[in-house]
Amino acid sequence: MSLEWVELLAYVLFGFKWLAFILACALLLMGLDDLFIDLSYWLRTLWRRLRIYRRNPYADEQRLFEAREQPLAVMVPAWQETGVIGQMARLAASTLDYENYQIFVGTYPNDPATQAEVDEVCQRFHNVHKVVCARPGPTSKADCLNNIIDAILRFEQQARIEFAGFILHDAEDVISPLELRLFNYLLPRKDLIQVPVYPFPPAWHEFTGGHYIDEFAEQHGKDVVVREAMVGQVPSAGVGTCFSRRAIAALLQEKDGIAFDVQSLTEDYEIGMRLAEKGMSGIFARFMVSDPRYATHREHKFGVVARASKVICVREHFPRTFSQAVRQKSRWIIGIVFQGMRSMGWSSRPLLNYFLWRDRRGGITNLIGFLVNLVFLVVLLMWLVGWVVDDAWQFLSLLGGSDLLRWLLICNGILLLNRLFQRFYFVTSYYGLWQGLLSAPRMVWSNVVNFFANIRAIRQVLLEGDPRRVAWDKTDHEFPEIGEPKRIPLGQRLVAMGAISQSDLQAALLAGAGRRIGRELLSRGLITSTQLAKALADQAGAEYSELSPFKLDSGLIARLPARLALRYAVLPMAEEGRTLVLASERALSEVSIGALARQLRRPVSYRIVPQGRVTLGLRYWYVQQAKKDERLERLAQQSSDETLMEAVCRHQVMLGDLVQEMGMLPSTLFAQAMFDFDPLQQSLGEYLKQRGLISSELLEQALQEQKAQQALSWRALEVLP
Template structure:
């Protein structure tokens, strides 16, 4: 601050001999110069901290790669078509008549396992989706339509609990017990070997998560495309590191499976009695909380924790859930605001913290979203101020003072860090989607930042609303096509 005052004093003194007509304008530019320096200090500090954090994760990933602990294995022999025990697939829906039919048909064809049962949850005031489910099932006895007795939309957690109750009624009536519960969304496209891989993963874990592979959309190269960049980097790097460090694995809500016994233990620990429902009805990201809670049980109790399974099939395809993400700005903002609210704000309240080093590190990364948005907003303000001051200097109205050395070094470090991050993103996206998509991924970084800033503001105000009693509501993204309908 002292340095900034000296800069402001110097700028004001220098203005006296410039012949500028309005001394007030001179003071204004000097004040803008001061503000720019202060904002640079704030943004630069947090950018350096973020760069250290990302470089630490990169270093961990590289060490794991070099030691062979982070390689993506390939299945050259087909997985068993038989499941160890029955598995239930939950698909919660709200106004998904356009995509639920193709999703159900594709899932039944890709996963022909007789021990699979698909539970599709619909609301009583959404008959179109219910009709689409019945038509898609075409008499297949593995499909169960579950009608929520409440009008929708409530929350995703409430819809999942309605499905859970229906599953438990089937267990009691038919005198058997499912091994696990898998979550998918109505717009998802499963991999043919995904179910068998999940079944095998449950042999050693209470929760398994497959990668999510966003589908590129020609109509939305930029907005929908930025999801491919973020998920590719997260599910090829961060999730792999979390798995190897035995930190909590956050459930993505799709392509994830929970052991039935682990769900019962979770309900017992939370409610003090058996027979309850595992999904938090007023949570924005009930899947994230469930995955993290089961991972914590591994550290504090009898559970086996979670695993992230990144595996390729014999044909080289990633065994993952393929999904189309929002292609409009408003929809992307709503979705990311829900994630930010659920993970950063609600997650802090509901899950707390952990003193285990790896777990603490990853929870801090999970909850940094709002802070990152603030820092990015400040950085863009600095760019705007720098542009204004550059114009003033070009016009001869103001002479910018030299930046303090500490800020210069911050700018050097963050510039190098940004170039490195862009190279990492380019490499990972190119590996999965091709070089052209990798180049576009770098160009999409500013847009991703803008979406994050807007979403953080929305998430904050929504969270404040819940503190004053505003009920949670499922803000669904509208989908107008299913990936199985797109010809390769």
């Protein structure tokens, strides 16, 4: 090596020495900053354990079940989310221990694939609604949420209800079974409720995906806990966040009807600050469940702490490739650091400013962390060269020759050990010992990811000249529409089955007698109730079964309370092991099946049976009590006559079905209304009229139609000798 190159290298190393000194000073400040949070957390934990929980037991999920279910709205923005929305809705319906909720999925007019999937989901779940945004996508998440809120408010007006909470979720979220019950319990006392977010762990060698679990485990295990305790302000994570009705109303009023800032890349984070400025109460809810059936955690590994891992939380997958992680984190940096500084500035509260500083220091720490890695590599390379090559040039150590630097390095070494321990503890508490050990090498890789995300964010801001321009331009306030689900029409299914001809179907459709096509075809005698039931079962993907409504086991009848039988219009027809098999004349949603299973404390399934069988069975077993209905008793004696049963049953119709068939009340609004209906306290007609869902005139019209159908039904029985 020539002397000129040696001199140049010496100057470079001298520069690295000064860089090491500057970085050591910065690391000391950052380390002391983190140490303050660590000490605050552990002192708070010790105090609560010694002073609070010795006298007061930990809260359990039993108190969540005692709170009456309030209507909740779940908001899910969806741009190119095929293959995800359906899975989320099915998982929510089958696992959520809650019934009174509606899911509103925001789609775009230029995303037909996602719309088609949401249509299919809406067919199966009456509480899922497709919202078509006013503008083509992709717009911002905030813009999609604003469209969803507009649709929710319109649904409220139509259903005559008020949602108590508005919940943020992404399509890929796995929701805790008791999440909605926790929100329901805390509303309306709290205006912003955030539950922890725990990413799913990737393969051990996937450091990009793995560094997310390290950051979220420590952030939602410790940092946000301290923040809430000190300043009472909780940042929204964008998922697993519930806003009270009061909070949404305040946001709408502040922005002239637009709740979320469409120019912000982190609108959820900003809303937490905006609500805090309005004096509204937020809470970071780390609520542990004792029953393992209600926990989303399934990693039973060494080192896992039950009190930390059995909390109600959100689980989801995060990016696993370097480029995707950099893109995602650059959006976070632009939104929190650059846009946050520009739009929110600083608070008048010094302690809150401290936490704002911690939010925004990422623009500095991401650079420092990468440079520390770089200096470490240079030191390591110099040591390796000197160790491997005997006659190599010897340079003074970058980290020696200065007592101040040496003490800085010692202090930083101690603080680094503390950082490694804190991350190891919180990762191990939830994910187990192996993931905790991996958190140390992943910390190095996270510095690399965050550095390049920082560079990308700075480049985008410089190119635009204004961090606010990186987000989408603010749009005019436009109303979206709630789309109707697409499905294969029932009439076409009957034609495909060979039950009717195409000309029969056309004639029935043109008749327009105010009935659904199935009932119209039945009244014309073109199909039998059995054919209709088979077509409905095929449409719903359910099983078909025959049913003799008067020959049911009285022991089974006793196992299904009248309140549930009449509300859901079902009859208990069999038992398969512990599973109670119910009979229904229509498709039951998985939400209803889950609600029945929870209330009966046993598995439930259902089968679709021919028209009128459940209607007669409900009247026979549950309605007639003090006085027997002679017609029902007589029909029960003749129930083996299939021709007679078909003649009677084809005209049996429940009032709830009738008001939907006659177009008086959409099925989605009827399903929502049924949450508060108690059939043992009042009639369905009076209840719907009292709620303002139908007028007295429409109710009288429906009752007259039902009376006319009953007259036709019993006429067949009257001609018997």
